[in-house]
Each structure stands twice: as structure tokens, then as C-alpha cells.
Amino acid sequence: MKVFSVFGISKTGKTTTIENIIRELKKRRYTVGSVKEIHYEDFSIDTKGTNTDRHGKAGAEPVTARGYYETDILYNEKLSLDKILKHYSQNYVILEGIEKGNFPKILTASSLKEIDKRLDEMVFAISGKISNQIDEYKGIPVINAVKETELLVDLIAEKVYEKLPDFPPECCTACGYSCRTLGKKILKGEAKRDDCIISKSNIKLNIDGKEVDMVPFVQKLLNNAVLAVVSELEGYEKYSSIEVQIGGETIKEELATENDNI
Secondary structure (H helix, E strand, C coil): CEEEEEECCCCCCHHHHHHHHHHHHHHCCCCEEEEECCCCCCCCCCCCCCHHHHHHHHCCCCEEEECCCCEEEECCCCCCHHHHHCCCCCCEEEEECCCCCCCCEEEECCCHHHHHHHCCCCEEEEECHHHHCCCEECCEEECCCCCCHHHHHHHHHHHCCECCCCCCCCCCCCCCCCHHHHHHHHHHCCCCHHHCHHHHCCCCCEECCEECCCCHHHHHHHHHHHHHHHCCCCCCCCCCCCEEEECCEEEECCCCCCCCCC
């Protein structure tokens, strides 16, 4: 899954930019999901006093409202982006208005002042109203999402990579960089997505069909713990592929032996 954000202040063209990107990606046969950040403290999709509101206040979480044409799953908290993305399996997920995180970004703006205030190393393109005035800024392409949609999506296809983990630097620098530094280097063409050691691991943990990222230390713990038990059983052979199933949850592992690299 490839994730990127379109962000900028209100009225700079974020939603228009996203609409055109979605249409072009769909035209190219990609599946697309989106996440919209609401910058309004009193926002609630539920209405006070409705049955679903009453369910939630009684303690149910999540609460699901299923109608004829849509299904809404309501949580009584602000979920982390990682938890939200576990609900997605599309080729691309576009984040609107989310600025902080380990993902490539498109900045929309109306003026150079707005660009300078928000520009960072994860921005690979600029769009929005400012694209009617300039076509490049500090080496970053400025592309009109309405008139040059195909060009913008070509750049997205070139720059946006499979979602990286976002572990703190103290947890994992196995590739030589922190997760966020690696992301910046990929955008600059100084590194590749495959440089992430976690992606290369032969230790895979899936919970309810969703893969869970694990730092090398945790991978090694899991590897050694399972091997310590399984290697004592009849039928085990060195370099065997091992699958462990627990209840309704499936955890599938390709486990390394003592001589393998993790």
C-alpha cells in the first residue's frame, strides 16, 4: 500500500487536487482510499441522542451504523494513523490535511509565504492555487492538478513508495537510518524502499490477515522462541518453513535458523 498526503491551509485547493488525483489513479486501474483530517474540535459524525450515540455512551466501541447505501464504524477516540490504515488494502491511500508522519507529501498553497512556512524534506510536489503563478520552487515541481493531472499522477507513481514503518530511532536503525531519514533519502533518490531491513526479513507476523511490522530485535525474539520449541519436535528439519496458527488468529512465519540472517 502506498500512502501520501496532500496538505496546506484552508482554501488552497487541497480537496480539488485530491479529487483530480483520485480520478486519474482510478483511470489507471488503481484502487484508492482516502483519510480526511478534520481540524474542528467539535466535529462529530454522529448526532447526539441517536441510537448509535446512545450505544457509544453506554460503552460500546466501536459502534457500527449500517444503512442502505453506506456503513459507518464509529470509535470514541482519535485513532492513530497506523490503526486507521489497518482498515485499508488499496493500492494508494491519500491523506488530506495530515502533515506529520513518515510519508511523502504534496503541499498546496496560495502564496510563496505559505510554501516557506510549511515546506519540508518530505514534500515532493506543490500544487493548489499557487500553480497558476509558478511552475517550480526551490527545485520542487509546481503542478496544476486540474490542467496537468496526468503529469502530477506520473510524479506520484515515480515518487510515492510502499508505506514505511515509523519506529523511533532508538528502536530501529538497522538500515543505517531512522525510518523518517530513510523516507527522505528515498524521495531524493539516495536510497531505495528495499533498503528497509524489516521488509527483507523472512520473519512475518500476520494478525487477522494484516502484517505487523517488527523491529529486528523483536523478529529475533520471535524466531528464537518458536525455534526453541519446534526444534525439539519430531519432524522438524533445519531450514524448515514453519507456520503457527493460534485460535482464530493466524500467524504465519518463515523462520530462520541459527545460521540465517534476520
